[in-house]
Amino acid sequence: MASASTNDIEFRSVTKNYGAVTAVTDITLNVPKGAFLALLGPSGCGKTTCLRMIGGFEQPSEGTVHIDGREMNGIPAYRRPVNMVFQHYALFPHFNVEQNVAYGLKQMRPRMAAAEISRRVAEALEMVRLGGFAKRRIHEMSGGQQQRVALARAIVNRPSVLLLDEPLAALDKKLRSAMQIELQTLQRELGITFVLVTHDQEEALSMADIVCVMSAGQIRQLGTPQEVYDRPADLFVADFVGKTNRISATMEADGTTLRLANGTAIMPGIRLLPGKAIAALRPEAIHLTRGKAVAGTSFKGMVTHRIFLGSSVEYAVSVPGLGDFLITADRRSMNESDLVKPGEEVFLSFDPTAVHVFPASNA
Incomplete structure (x- = not known):
């Protein structure tokens, strides 16, 4: 039995x-x-x-x-x-x-x-x-x-x-x-x-x-x-489950400092063996603003596409030195005038601890 x-x-x-x-x-x-x-x-x-x-x-x-x-x-x-x-x-x-x-x-x-x-x-x-x-x-x-x-x-x-x-x-x-x-x-x-x-x-x-x-x-x-x-x-999981932005990067010798492709150094709060890496960042973890940079990690870019989804809006933003980003903005806290148009310059910011880091060999 x-x-x-x-x-x-x-x-x-x-x-x-x-x-x-x-x-x-x-x-x-x-x-x-x-x-x-x-x-x-x-x-x-x-x-x-x-x-x-x-x-x-x-x-x-x-x-x-x-x-x-x-x-x-x-x-x-x-x-x-x-x-x-x-x-x-x-x-x-x-x-x-x-x-x-x-x-x-x-x-x-x-x-x-x-x-x-x-x-x-x-x-x-x-x-x-x-x-x-x-x-x-x-x-x-x-x-x-x-x-x-x-x-x-x-x-x-x-x-x-x-x-x-x-x-x-x-x-x-x-x-x-x-x-x-x-x-x-x-x-x-x-x-x-x-x-x-x-x-x-x-x-x-x-x-x-x-x-x-x-x-x-x-x-x-x-x-x-x-x-x-x-x-x-x-x-693979980060890419397949949901949407993610990939950023080429290098983990420095200390194993905690991540240097992005444009030279910016961030501290994602993880340890990884030194070498080539891929930083993965969810679209909803990125904050988009007009006019001026916010404190912390911030990058200037240009909106290339806007996708209206009703309750949310997706933006494609090109950032020099880093490539294209997808950003998801929740419309519940937005007015119609807050919608950003293609061609506008914007600033992207995010909490470094929201970044997932994987060895480049994992790609």
């Missing part, structure tokens, strides 16, 4: 090869019970391969996958305590909503009583706010409603783990935002582990409580959304 585990999912030194191609390399990962994990990364990074190994659609070439303390290697998908919501939902178009949701229950052996199936289906539809849609045909449903039918079909079997393969990719931006909130609410209500695969960093940060950033088949950083955004482990 498997010993009790505090983790729902464990990868122990897992590698997956497809012939000569290695999709995942020596991954070790622990996902606590009831967590909402996002596997985040660019196409081809290995995140979907990991999801498929949890679901039983792929088997590891090396290492083991465990669910609730039990090794899953060799166990087929239909025998795992896992359900999956696919990107294109995979609903049966000739079934109505109730029949789609009930399908998995009807395949269970020994057979479940019809009354129990009806009760479980009704319960699942209520959870996803589709209580009055049982007899509706799939083609009569909107994209968001179809997504919720797929969710109901996945949770009706009461799995230990729910896998979500980019389930919001086909929805428009406003509906995606609404469904992100609904998925978070549903996960809290069910109390089961969710694993989301996405290449959308905003989606990962807004929904998950644990973010696993992947690249080239390896984990680059694992942490809370705040940790991954505010304290990126390397330059």
